Amino acid sequence: MGSLVVDLMHKLLSLRWERPVIILDGLDECGAQEELRSLMKLVLILDELPPAFAVLVSCRPESSVVSAWVRARAQGLVIPCEDMDTVAEEENFHTIHRMVEEGLQDCIDNSSWKPSKEEVDAFVSACRGLPIIASIRVRDVSFQTCRGATLRSEFEYFRDLIDAPEDINKEYLRVLRRAYMVGSSGVRKHTAKKYRQVVATINAAFEPLSVFFISQLSGIAEEEVLAILDPIRSIVDLPSKLDLEHSSESLPESPPESSSEEVQGVKFYHATMKEFIMGDPIGDENDKVFFITDANQYFLGLPLLRFFNNSCEQDVFGFPTVPPLGDEERWSNLPKREHYHPYLLRYARHDQYAQPSQLFAQGSNLQNEFNTFLTQNLVTFMHLAPIGEQYKGFPDGFDEFKVNKIVVSRLF
Known part of the structure; x- marks a missing residue:
């Protein structure tokens, strides 16, 4: 500093x-x-x-x-x-009023029905004095009116809410119920399963993942990942249309010219959403499906390692595998894909996903994948280490693989 x-x-x-x-x-x-x-x-x-x-x-x-x-x-x-929770009520109302007016201006301009001043005031008051709720509802109205709803029906929906949310957690619950609930029967089982896989992946990632990567890790097709996230776009920041067109391109032949062309990651608009999902369940029995308290960051260990091993098998990185491996000319003719390696590997190599006591407690599947990594793909792993970074051996706790470690070391 x-x-x-x-x-x-x-x-x-x-x-x-x-x-x-x-x-x-x-x-x-x-x-x-x-x-x-x-x-x-x-x-x-x-x-x-x-x-x-x-x-x-x-x-x-x-x-x-x-x-x-x-x-x-x-x-x-x-x-x-200044404690924003103690801001004068009139000032707070004015702030939220501006957020609603400016945020819904395009919707109002494109609608034949125009809300009256009293209706806008009622909409603002229903935000409970919380700007974060106002921002969610502005996005909610914008998305819904692009999908067949009218501005008038959206205003009436918020006006007639039963058990209207009083805080941000209940607002999140409202969004999830509206997106996935089917009457009194709750969430369909197949929808609930995909929701938990996708949202748990977003929660566990230490930086935003692309739709393509979420699809690879969760085993769910990209269009199904989008189908799960699209109904909750008021709380989840999804890639733009341009980004989605490129999301299925795992590794193009040449890297983009600038970092601004990188694929945008999926993330929650507000950190409080992650806290809500991982917190104590609220609502009734049907709402428990929305809360993910049994999946921490370590559950990504197996899919990440499997993704890396599969990438090696598909020769994604383009490294020579047939001797002589030390042929300088063969290495110099490789496609210049270094730009993509950090994004692909910083997940598979990150210590947060490599704690043995957590990973191997999941069963033999991860151990089998790790054996594959040791015996087939560790050479690629070491070559992909950042320039100037020396390979320092396995993380603490992997002593059970010391025999493989000796064998691998002799390759060099």
């Missing part, structure tokens, strides 16, 4: 910026409480910036953040804070 930020900004200030502003958004999403406490120590170092700088921090009032502000104030630092 000192050398890369504070010192550098002191030097850059000579460029005569008018008013530099640093924005730190979502600190509460940066790890567990212990990690957040360490992070706050770095954040407070920003007080050493030149006086011309302003730092805006936005986050939920986690205890680690609040206690850091209290300690800093006790040391004489002036840190003005």
Whole structure:
């Protein structure tokens, strides 16, 4: 923080910026409480910036953040804070009103029916003073009116809601019920199974995955993945149409010219959605299907390793497999696909998915895949390590494979 930020900004200030502003958004999403406490120590170092700088921090009032502000104030630092939950009711209503008016402007312009001022006010009031609910409902109306619903029917739907949501968790439940419930019978079994596979994959990934990759890991066709996620587009950010056209192209012959052409990943609009799904179930018996508390990040270990092994078998990476493997000319003629390797492999190689005590508890399937990896594909794995990174052996806990490890080491 000192050398890369504070010192550098002191030097850059000579460029005569008018008013530099640093924005730190979502600190509460940066790890567990212990990690957040360490992070706050770095954040407070920003007080050493030149006086011309302003730092805006936005986050939920986690205890680690609040206690850091209290300690800093006790040391004489002036840190003005505003609790958005205590914003004046009139100001909050005005903010949500603007969100609704601007967010639904296209829908209103394209509709023969126009909501009255009173109807818009009622729509805004039904958002319970929560901008996050307003943003969800604006997207909900926009998606529904593109799929055959009318603007009038959508306003009437929200006006006539039974057991209208009072908080964000109940709003998430409303969206899921509307998307998947079939009358009083609940969610169809085949829909529930696919929902749990797809959403659990999104939850467990440590960064957004493409529709193609979600399809590969879950074993569900891309169109079925989209069919599961499309009804909940108000809470799930799906790729644009252009991205979807390229999602089935696993590894084109040549990499894109810039990172801006990379396939967009699927993610939740709000971190609170993930917390909701992994939290204690609410609602009735039929609603329990929406909550995924029995699938953590380790359940991706088997499908990730299987995906990697299959990619090696299909010669996706294009590495020579017939001796002499050290022929420099053969390696120099390989397609330049390095751009794709990090995206494909950072999941299969990530420590979060390679904890033996968790992985091998799942049964023999993963052990069989790992044996395949050791005996057939470890050479490819090691060649795909980032430039300058040395292979350091297997993660702690894989001692049971030391015989294979010795055999593999002799290949080099």
